[in-house]
Amino acid sequence: MKNSWIIALRELKERMRSKSFIAMAIVGPLLVLGITYMLFALGGKNKTHWNVLITDPNAIMQAKIMAQEDATVSYDFANDYIEIEDFANNPRFQKYDAMLEVNEKILNNKTAFLFYREKPSMQMATRVQYQFERRLEELMIAQFTSLSVSDFRKIKQPINVAMRNVYDPRDEASDMSGWVGFFFGGVILLFIFLFGMTILRSISKEKSNRIVEVLLASVKPRQLMLGKIMGIGIAAFLQFALWILFVGIGLYVMRETLFPDLLDASKMDVVQMTEAMKNQTLQEQMLSAKEYNQFVELIYERIRFGNMLGYFALFLAVGYLFYGTFFAALGAVSGSESDGQQFVIPLIALLFLALYAGHYALNNPTAELTSWFSYIPFTSPVVCMVKLAQGYPEGQGYLIYVSFLILLVSSMLVLWAAGRLYKNGILQFGHRLGFKQLFKWISRA
Amino acid sequence: MLKLEAISKSFYQKLALDEVSLNLEEGEIFGLLGPNGAGKTTLIRIINRIVEQDKGVVRFKNELMNNKHLAQIGYLPEERGLYRTMTVYDHALFLGRLRGMSKNDVNTNFNYWVDKFEIGDWRKKRIEELSKGMAQKVQFICTVLHQPQLLILDEPFSGFDPINVELIQQELKEMKAQGKTIMLSSHNMKSVEEICDRVALIHQSKKILEGRVSQIRESRKDGNFAVRFSGSMIAFVNALWTGFELVDKEILGDNRFVAYVKMRGENNFQDLLQVLLGQIQIEAAWEVLPSIQEVFIQEINHSNQTQDEK
Known part of the structure; x- marks a missing residue:
């Protein structure tokens, strides 16, 4: 293990020094920020004012949502249940752009449906969701003031507002939250591809400059392979950390400069919040105030950043290990660099399949194929991100651990098999790689 | 070790x-x-x-x-x-x-x-x-x-x-x-x-x-000797007559040579020197052992031959 570590450190050092590492750390976050900007500034139909009807048969919201009027959204409340078709076609509802359906389970399952006529812009969707969430939080706090802080935090899970087209409510694709997961899944694939190719190149370079035999005299082939995957993996994580840092800074700067009036949360909520939280300590109040002030925080909450990021890291790490092992084995068995390029095509095809699976899951969240995709290790890193963003159905949250476990176990199996390929292939030079040879090498101990 | x-x-x-x-x-x-x-x-x-x-x-x-x-x-x-x-x-x-x-x-x-x-x-x-x-x-x-x-x-x-x-x-x-x-x-x-x-x-x-x-x-030596001398090459060869065989020669300069000689029959190094004395000016004489390269080639060829015979 110690030797693997020495190999890993050397690899890491080389990566950190390379120009592409630095370039990627700058270009990547810029790209992410650009996409975010476009989503907010240009995304969706840009209707400037919305009328929203909140159907609330149990009067949970007590016909209140905000302390002050918001110039861009007006709310009306109906205390009975309205059929979707009725809302879609009845002339008396035509003045409403959307209907927000609140039922008695909202405080438990934290899911509400928003039926819209025209797809809202990202700004509008964020705004409605945010205001709705704040109001529900107040209600929860009012209801459970006797609870401890940790319980309060537990309650303070974000609300999932599922967006549906009112004319086609079954079309789950209209739910935008899944796109965030798809985006995260895409980032995982991007990292796997870029750093997988780095593994491949690094190994075939070691083969072609013939240092590999010197290394093998002190290191077992498996240790060498593991060290490479580890070193490049750490570089990937550092890269990722830089992305978070730069994107975080960028979002903050965007809040301050580009969208100062997007959603001035401080005006809306602080009054209500302070009343609701009379019983809380000063520290907690400060914490809350800070939380509700920041645009960045808003985005974080909108996409459940803490949650997503945790799983994202897990799936990125293990997904990288899974795919990276294939790249490593390929690098080891190829006779020349052009060989490696040929055989990398099936791998890239698999990555595209994963991307497709993510898109499929986005459009068909409940389809059987989607569940399959979420278990198959080749596609699960993306599909699980999409499912996570869409929200696992109540009581099925454990399924993400099932997917993760399958991915982890497959990675171990692949690592074992690749170790054999690596061992038998790494000292073969100048041959033309064929499938027959691959099977021969994998079957030999 | x-x-x-x-x-x-x-x-x-x-x-x-x-x-x-x-x-x-x-x-x-x-x-x-x-x-x-x-x-x-x-x-x-x-x-x-x-x-x-x-x-x-x-x-x-x-x-x-x-x-x-x-x-x-x-x-x-x-x-x-x-x-x-x-x-x-x-x-x-x-x-x-x-x-x-x-x-x-x-x-x-x-x-x-x-x-x-x-x-x-x-x-x-x-x-x-x-x-x-x-x-x-x-x-x-x-x-x-x-x-x-x-x-x-x-x-x-x-x-x-x-x-x-x-x-x-x-x-x-x-x-x-x-x-x-x-x-x-x-x-x-x-x-x-x-x-x-x-x-x-x-x-x-x-x-x-x-x-x-x-x-x-x-162990691989086959009775070859080398003689460095000055004088006439013709005189050298004549002196050898039938008792010895000239295998190879190097020309060092004007009338200076190294000659490689194989013994024939019962003749030995002593005999070689005796027939040469007076005919040419001997500068040095020594036994020639096969180089490792020669042994190498010999052995490989020998091994290949036996392989073929089988």
Whole structure:
């Protein structure tokens, strides 16, 4: 293990020094920020004012949502249940752009449906969701003031507002939250591809400059392979950390400069919040105030950043290990660099399949194929991100651990098999790689 | 020091080594000879535990060879390279650490070799900035940096210029004097003859010859003598008459030659000198032993012949 570590450190050092590492750390976050900007500034139909009807048969919201009027959204409340078709076609509802359906389970399952006529812009969707969430939080706090802080935090899970087209409510694709997961899944694939190719190149370079035999005299082939995957993996994580840092800074700067009036949360909520939280300590109040002030925080909450990021890291790490092992084995068995390029095509095809699976899951969240995709290790890193963003159905949250476990176990199996390929292939030079040879090498101990 | 007992290895039904046994004594330089594809590199890889033998045992200092012994071995493979963008010192540190050295030890030993080869300026240079010969020196340093007890060199002289060959040979002799054991495989027969104490010849996966260099040459001698003289070549040949046969000659200058002569019948060296005396001016005369290269070719051809007959 110690030797693997020495190999890993050397690899890491080389990566950190390379120009592409630095370039990627700058270009990547810029790209992410650009996409975010476009989503907010240009995304969706840009209707400037919305009328929203909140159907609330149990009067949970007590016909209140905000302390002050918001110039861009007006709310009306109906205390009975309205059929979707009725809302879609009845002339008396035509003045409403959307209907927000609140039922008695909202405080438990934290899911509400928003039926819209025209797809809202990202700004509008964020705004409605945010205001709705704040109001529900107040209600929860009012209801459970006797609870401890940790319980309060537990309650303070974000609300999932599922967006549906009112004319086609079954079309789950209209739910935008899944796109965030798809985006995260895409980032995982991007990292796997870029750093997988780095593994491949690094190994075939070691083969072609013939240092590999010197290394093998002190290191077992498996240790060498593991060290490479580890070193490049750490570089990937550092890269990722830089992305978070730069994107975080960028979002903050965007809040301050580009969208100062997007959603001035401080005006809306602080009054209500302070009343609701009379019983809380000063520290907690400060914490809350800070939380509700920041645009960045808003985005974080909108996409459940803490949650997503945790799983994202897990799936990125293990997904990288899974795919990276294939790249490593390929690098080891190829006779020349052009060989490696040929055989990398099936791998890239698999990555595209994963991307497709993510898109499929986005459009068909409940389809059987989607569940399959979420278990198959080749596609699960993306599909699980999409499912996570869409929200696992109540009581099925454990399924993400099932997917993760399958991915982890497959990675171990692949690592074992690749170790054999690596061992038998790494000292073969100048041959033309064929499938027959691959099977021969994998079957030999 | 190193004992190989009946090592066999095959790759997909093709036999690479067939019950090869060797025994290396401490403090000797051992040459592993054989044509391309004979199995030398496989044997060397087995000793370094890069490849596992199918049958047979390797012992290092009377213990079964295991991974912890690898730290006492220095290995310079035939196919050797370095990371092009890494500096000379970083290489030493990296490879030294892999061999279990501390950073301090690496520094001390690296400085010693850098001073010895007078390459202090290269320390911070990247490999891609060095010439081929310079890179080879770095490779050699990295191989011996951890002060191995056993040094295994696969074709150490290939690609070296004569100056560097001489330099490496000197180093090897010095290490031998320090009691280190060295095994080298080479096609450079002259170097082998010069520095090896003993050699083994491997051909078609089998060991077909092993022994002390001097003894092998002595045992293969076929009564050839050389005479350096001044005078007439015609007179020389006439003097030989039917008792001796002129095999070869070198012209050294005006009327100066070296003649290679084979005895015929009962004639010996004494007789040769007697017939020559008075005919030419003898400057020197000596017995000619076959070179290792000649023995090598002889043995291989002989082995091929017997193979054909079968």
